[in-house]
Amino acid sequence: MLMPPPLSLYVHLPWCVRKCPYCDFNSHAAGGELPFDAYVDALVRDLEHDLPLVWGRPVHSVFFGGGTPSLFPPAAIDRFLQAASARLRIAPDAEITLEANPGTAEHGRFDGYRAAGVNRVSFGIQSFDDGCLQRLGRIHDSSEAEAAVKLAQDAGLDNLNLDLMYALPGQDLAMAEADLARAFALQPAHISHYQLTLEPNTVFFARPPQGIPDDDLAWDIQERCQALLAQAGYAHYETSAYARPGRQCAHNLNYWRYGDYLGIGAGAHAKITLGAEQAILRRWKQRHPAAWMEAAGSAAAIGGDERIEPARRPFEFMLNALRLHEGFALADFEARTGLARHALEPALAEAARRQWLVAEAGRVRPTALGRRFANDVMTLFL
Numbered sequence: 001m002l003m004p005p006p007l008s009l010y011v012h013l014p015w016c017v018r019k020c021p022y023c024d025f026n027s028h029a030a031g032g033e034l035p036f037d038a039y040v041d042a043l044v045r046d047l048e049h050d051l052p053l054v055w056g057r058p059v060h061s062v063f064f065g066g067g068t069p070s071l072f073p074p075a076a077i078d079r080f081l082q083a084a085s086a087r088l089r090i091a092p093d094a095e096i097t098l099e100a101n102p103g104t105a106e107h108g109r110f111d112g113y114r115a116a117g118v119n120r121v122s123f124g125i126q127s128f129d130d131g132c133l134q135r136l137g138r139i140h141d142s143s144e145a146e147a148a149v150k151l152a153q154d155a156g157l158d159n160l161n162l163d164l165m166y167a168l169p170g171q172d173l174a175m176a177e178a179d180l181a182r183a184f185a186l187q188p189a190h191i192s193h194y195q196l197t198l199e200p201n202t203v204f205f206a207r208p209p210q211g212i213p214d215d216d217l218a219w220d221i222q223e224r225c226q227a228l229l230a231q232a233g234y235a236h237y238e239t240s241a242y243a244r245p246g247r248q249c250a251h252n253l254n255y256w257r258y259g260d261y262l263g264i265g266a267g268a269h270a271k272i273t274l275g276a277e278q279a280i281l282r283r284w285k286q287r288h289p290a291a292w293m294e295a296a297g298s299a300a301a302i303g304g305d306e307r308i309e310p311a312r313r314p315f316e317f318m319l320n321a322l323r324l325h326e327g328f329a330l331a332d333f334e335a336r337t338g339l340a341r342h343a344l345e346p347a348l349a350e351a352a353r354r355q356w357l358v359a360e361a362g363r364v365r366p367t368a369l370g371r372r373f374a375n376d377v378m379t380l381f382l
């Protein structure tokens, strides 16, 4: 039996000051004044249109992602959260995260976000090396990044994430270590540490920058940084995520545990378990901000809908769950895919034989070897 899992809400805010050359997110350079109020109105219409998918279910986390949500003034975030609270049961202890670009931080902003209900901020820092920041086309330097984090802390926001990237053009091991040292000095609750990837349809993919570390150096940086993060008290709990005790990102954990999420805003994706129909629905919205705004509140805003057939569910579930060091409970596999655990058995047995996964006491978790060969592990479940 498919049992509806915890529900999250993702809200996409699609504009940035400038498009970074490595970024393939649905983000668009702001050309002039942005229509904040009209966008919030469209978000509310989009939410109302999706409400029948989730009647009565509590929402355990909200995530404003982008793009650069911190371009939106606090009053716009406040108006949206009030409208959402009037339409959805947002749990009193819900984690409410807003992504922020340090180049958009200004005095008073974070007090406003906090007053609106935001209780977690995720900063796109990328690096504290000014040369690296320039090569990445960032709009801020390292001192602005530090100042932005301090502004959020002064506003009483203590649940902060810093996004860092590594294997950057011109970066060596010492520079990657120095980035972490500057991050630790700010004492964030959480650090996301991503290897720079060259994504198709980006400027970096078309014209790769000089000086990108080769695979051996990237591996050395990753291993050394993992050790430094552990020493500093950040437990590695997902491929790229590290947290102080009790500070894992509840919203992302729900994705990785194959939970449900509504997705509103341009290009946002949703996954919803429909208990009565014993189906899992995926829905995504039109990507282009103007087209989505125009259509929001009607079926025309939907870019596509599909049902995840039972045969595809084990692979999808594993693709998420095996990112987590804790792995998953077989009982959750059954409740969230509607399949019996024996659907996994041949692949689990093979993965165990290769020492990629360990199964004990009703749980399955990846070994260090399994994490290293994650793609090979996944193909066993295709």
Ligand SMILES: C[S@@+](CC[C@H](N)C(=O)[O-])C[C@H]1O[C@@H](n2cnc3c(N)ncnc32)[C@H](O)[C@@H]1O
Residues within 6 Å of the ligand: 022, 023, 024, 025, 065, 066, 067, 068, 099, 100, 101, 102, 122, 123, 124, 125, 126, 163, 164, 165, 194, 195, 196, 197, 198, 199
């Ligand atoms: C949507 S952005 C969030 C914040 C905000 N837009 C900013 O950049 O300041 C999410 C994060 O994904 C990471 N990211 C984006 N493109 C990446 C790439 N090509 N390779 C690795 N990490 C990437 C960056 O660390 C970025 O902060």
Ligand code: SF4
Residues within 6 Å of the ligand: 015, 016, 018, 019, 020, 023, 024, 025, 027, 066, 067, 068, 101, 124
């Ligand atoms: S600011 Fe963030 S979302 Fe915007 S282009 Fe840069 S990395 Fe992408």
